[in-house]
Amino acid sequence: MKYKKYEYDNYTVHLLKTDKFKSVFVSLMLINDFDRVSLTKASLLRRLLTYSTEKLKDQTEVTKKVYDLYNSEIYVSNNIHNNVLTTDFSIEILEDKYTEDGLLKNALEYFFDTIFMPNIIYGKFEEKNYNLAVKNLNDYYNRERENKDTYAFNRACELLDEEHLRYNPSGYKDDLQKITNESMVDYYNDLFKNADSNIFVIGSFDETEILDIINNRVSKKLFKNNNNFILNDNKKECKINESTDVEENNQSNLIMIYKMYNLTKRERNVILPIFNRIFGVGNNSKLFKDIREEKSLVYDIRSTTARDEGLIIVQAGIDYKNKDEIIKSVTRVLDDMKNANITQNELEDSKKFRKLILKQFEDDNESILYLKINSILFKSDDLDKMEKELETVKLDEIVSLANKLKLNVVYILKGDKNNE
Numbered sequence: 001m002k003y004k005k006y007e008y009d010n011y012t013v014h015l016l017k018t019d020k021f022k023s024v025f026v027s028l029m030l031i032n033d034f035d036r037v038s039l040t041k042a043s044l045l046r047r048l049l050t051y052s053t054e055k056l057k058d059q060t061e062v063t064k065k066v067y068d069l070y071n072s073e074i075y076v077s078n079n080i081h082n083n084v085l086t087t088d089f090s091i092e093i094l095e096d097k098y099t100e101d102g103l104l105k106n107a108l109e110y111f112f113d114t115i116f117m118p119n120i121i122y123g124k125f126e127e128k129n130y131n132l133a134v135k136n137l138n139d140y141y142n143r144e145r146e147n148k149d150t151y152a153f154n155r156a157c158e159l160l161d162e163e164h165l166r167y168n169p170s171g172y173k174d175d176l177q178k179i180t181n182e183s184m185v186d187y188y189n190d191l192f193k194n195a196d197s198n199i200f201v202i203g204s205f206d207e208t209e210i211l212d213i214i215n216n217r218v219s220k221k222l223f224k225n226n227n228n229f230i231l232n233d234n235k236k237e238c239k240i241n242e243s244t245d246v247e248e249n250n251q252s253n254l255i256m257i258y259k260m261y262n263l264t265k266r267e268r269n270v271i272l273p274i275f276n277r278i279f280g281v282g283n284n285s286k287l288f289k290d291i292r293e294e295k296s297l298v299y300d301i302r303s304t305t306a307r308d309e310g311l312i313i314v315q316a317g318i319d320y321k322n323k324d325e326i327i328k329s330v331t332r333v334l335d336d337m338k339n340a341n342i343t344q345n346e347l348e349d350s351k352k353f354r355k356l357i358l359k360q361f362e363d364d365n366e367s368i369l370y371l372k373i374n375s376i377l378f379k380s381d382d383l384d385k386m387e388k389e390l391e392t393v394k395l396d397e398i399v400s401l402a403n404k405l406k407l408n409v410v411y412i413l414k415g416d417k418n419n420e
Contacts, residue, residue: 001368105213153313239408244414361383
């Protein structure tokens with residue numbers, strides 16, 4: 001894969017040329033500061049921009065356009081990275097040689113029309129489409145609580161110590177009621193003015209053609225600002241915050257969130273994925289083998305990382321009556337790792353798994369995009385260097401990282417049905 005970067009006054013273009021795919025993947029990523037209310041506005045804007053445009057007046061016309069472009073559909077996602085929000089507009093377009101001449105150009109015209117030519121009339125989003133977007137988002141919030149894993153995770157994150165601005169990336173129903181059509185137009189305009197703007201193109205394409213298309217459409221619409229992203233170093237000593245909610249559900253959900261203190265760049269980018277694989281990823285992890293297989297205390301258990309925020313999250317489906325024993329067991333598993341109860345085989349298996357994951361990144365254009373975003377935010381290494389770094393990981397580094405974990409949150413969403 002050949003990588004080139006073009007720095008313009010108001011934006012940066014990243015070209016990643018590869019023959020692995022039969023499509024060209026294009027992404028416009030905006031990095032912005034945010035507050036709680038802006039998350040709800042970002043979720044609403046996703047719908048407003050993709051339901052209609054200045055040229056395509058409703059969803060029927062949009063659907064027909066996508067069909068004519070060989071299903072080149074536009075996706076918009078919002079993700080929180082500690083203190084910044086990324087808004088990612090993306091489209092995947094089949095190469096012209098597999099479809100028809102001019103598809104790339106026509107699909108990119110639709111892509112940029114969607115972003116820069118919204119269906120705004122007299123300073124307001126077209127009323128019918130605005131009301132449809134609000135209804136859709138409101139319905140989403142009503143359904144959100146039905147997913148108990150997600151609901152429990154979001155509630156647990158609200159209990160984190162104050163140095164973490166851990167909000168729900170989808171926003172909040174009560175904030176939706178306060179948003180007006182006019183305020184959404186203001187939010188849309190400010191989104192580009194305040195963003196650090198990056199454009200990614202992945203696939204096989206003519207470099208001159210793609211740069212001409214991009215520069216003709218975005219040169220006066222994007223603004224280059226400082227990327228204010230920071231990693232959370234967890235400076236404040238934490239206490240354990242505990243809470244329990246009750247839901248009408250058979251199964252209970254347990255969330256335990258650990259903060260990691262004073263992580264080095266190597267620990268955050270290289271050691272952490274290895275540690276987490278040993279600790280709680282997959283059926284060979286210590287949490288799964290000890291608590292699920294040997295003791296049969298949980299329906300499932302796993303751990304995930306929030307690298308930029310310095311967090312490890314343990315999630316388990318449990319019977320509420322076993323909660324105390326499960327919490328003690330998780331604590332004991334981590335204490336064992338802190339005391340170097342880790343085998344060389346566990347370390348080597350974790351390295352092999354991590355290598356496999358990194359290899360798979362090369363076979364998916366969205367994963368390639370993910371790596372480039374990480375390189376911008378985290379200043380992380382490229383794939384080749386990451387693979388070489390894995391070979392140097394030692395057991396004592398895993399133990400050292402384990403000793404940087406401190407429990408901050410214990411949250412239980414208790415199922416109250418009799419057949420739990």
